[in-house]
Amino acid sequence: MTIKEWFQKKLFGRSGIAKENGKPDPERLTFINNNDALTRTRIREYNIWYGGDGDELLNYYTHANMYEANYEPFYARNKRSYFWAISSTETDIKRTHSGQPRNIVDTLVGICRFPTISSKVTGDGQNIVDANLRKIIEEGRLKDVYRQEQLPLTLVEGWGCYKICWDKDISDYPFATYYRAENVDFIYKSNRIVSVVFKDYYTAEDGKQYMLAETRSIKYDKDEDNRYLAIEYELFRLSGSDDDIAAAEKIDLKSIEKFAELQDMKVSNCNLLLAVPCILFANTSKVGGYGRSIFTGKIDLFDDLDQCLSQASNSVRKSTPVEYFNADYLERDPKTGMPIQPHAYDRKYTIINGQRNSDGTSTGEAVQTTQPNIDFGQYSEQAVQILLQIINGVMSPATLGIDIAKKDNAEAQREKEKVTIFTRNGIIDSETLILKSLCSQLLCAKELMDSEKITVRDYDISVKFSEFADDSYENKLEKLGAALDAQCISEEMYMAKLYGDTLPADEFEREKQWLIEHHTRPRDEGMLGIAGGGANLPGMNGEPTLENEANGEIGAEENV
Secondary structure: OEHHHHHHHHHHOOOOOOOOOOOOOOOHHHHOOOHHHHHHHHHHHHHHHHHOOHHHHHHHHHHHHHHHHHHOOOOOOHHHHOHHHHHOOOOOOOOOOOOHHHHHHHHHHHHOOOOEEEEOOOOOOOOHHHHHHHHHHHHOOHHHHHHHHHHHHHHHHOOEEEEEEOOOOOOOOOEEEEEOHHHEEEEEEOOEEEEEEEEEEEEOOOOOEEEEEEEEEEEEEOOOOEEEEEEEEEEEEEOOOOOEHHHEEEEOHHHOHHHOOOOOEEEOOOOOOOEEEEOOOEOOOOOOOOEOOOOOOOHHHHHHHHHHHHHHHHHHHHOOOEEEEEHHHOOEOOOOOOEOOOOOOOOOEEEEOOOEOOOOOEOOOOEEEEOOOOOOHHHHHHHHHHHHHHHOOOOOHHHHOOOOOOOOOHHHHHHHHHHHHHHHHHHHHHHHHHHHHHHHHHHHHHHHHHHOOOOOOOOOEEEEOOOOOOOOHHHHHHHHHHHHHOOOOOHHHHHHHHHOOOOOHHHHHHHHHHHHHHHHHHHHOOOOOOOOOOOOOOOHHHOOOHHHHHOOOOOHHHHO
16 A cells, blocks of 8 residues: 555545546556556656756666666566667767757746736735735745746656745745655545645654655535645654555654644635645546656657767767877887887777888888768768657747758748747646646735634736747847837837836836837827928928038939
């Protein structure tokens, strides 16, 4: 029984029966010893690829070859043939990692910047709620958590969860921490998450390992006829697999000083978990309600790309010119009298003894140089084709800065960029729901800290992501300027979209007035900026101006 199953039994009663999302598939499990352990292995593999460190990749597949393949000997057969797995048994080989898994994720994170978040609930006729929300985002470093943890790790691992915490010793405002896929379990009932299990691991001075499980569940009180939030703690001493309850010993919290002050908590009349599950892409191939990694189905291609780059790198090394030296021309060790081989970067030197002339000298040249002819183009072309298959359905090559079709016109390039836009739209749709729920529950936690109860459950949160996939100032200036000239937007909207909240209020107002005076007035007054009520002015209709007269151009038209 896994720890998740143990909590399911505790939550649903003695039977411990929980509804599955689909019919069990015994055929799939024929060659799988432990499905949960296999899921954790896959998550670790995704994280290793995202890390972008060749040494970590080599270490992971070396360990997988020696140990993990023994636990799943049939299911993991394909991974034994990976380039990284086979090369782990060799020493004299240079391995090149492309780093593309991290590039893909970081690029998607970069184009899904942190949105503008606000609340439409003012509170007592003032902006108290919105001020609290800004303070929560600022003090809790929510932008950094979103950018550096939640979004990239959810893309890589498939799921995770925000946990809302509060501690008056630290701050007067609640904050959110992100739990990775390995450290959180979701318990469903009727296709809804009714409980979240957060797992934290500790190691004592004596080397013993512990797992603190915090469970947040929505329960129903029949006596009071309402739902409430139950926060409960369980402590386990680990002695084997961290997910096997049989290898874990449940112990009293009071037995460890660090956890002695932890107490279960009940929040009456509350149907909020004060936790927000993060799932960007649904995983329809598995049961359990967990998400899908953006690397799903791409690991084989990542390995092929590294193999191609490594072959190209080794081919370059082998194409280094080879020099053959006559032994008579080599410097000799004064102690041993043996020839000293020249030292250079990975060059192979071969001594040619040759034949002797009648006077004792050697025949032939002193040094001969040869260089093999290797076709490097095939590796470059193959690497491009593999990379195109990797990003297929995820993003355009141009998004990664790769120009593979220089003959494409602007319209063709925009069509290719639509793939990136579709992926971005899918991500921000999911993130909008996640951040709305998170910020609303953070404000609920603020009320809980101040009054020990929750009365407002929905703060009508507004989450607005930038409409620009390229959020640079130059791109905004070009697009918004064209819209303003075409009278598609007002000056106020132009300023709001171009500068946002980057300018102080007085400077923002001053720039807006300048824009109205220099852009609106010429447009309303014949695009000349001179008041005339529509009357003809000097210089119009061929009439002479003072400048024409000064230059002696009067009557020039008649002379022509």
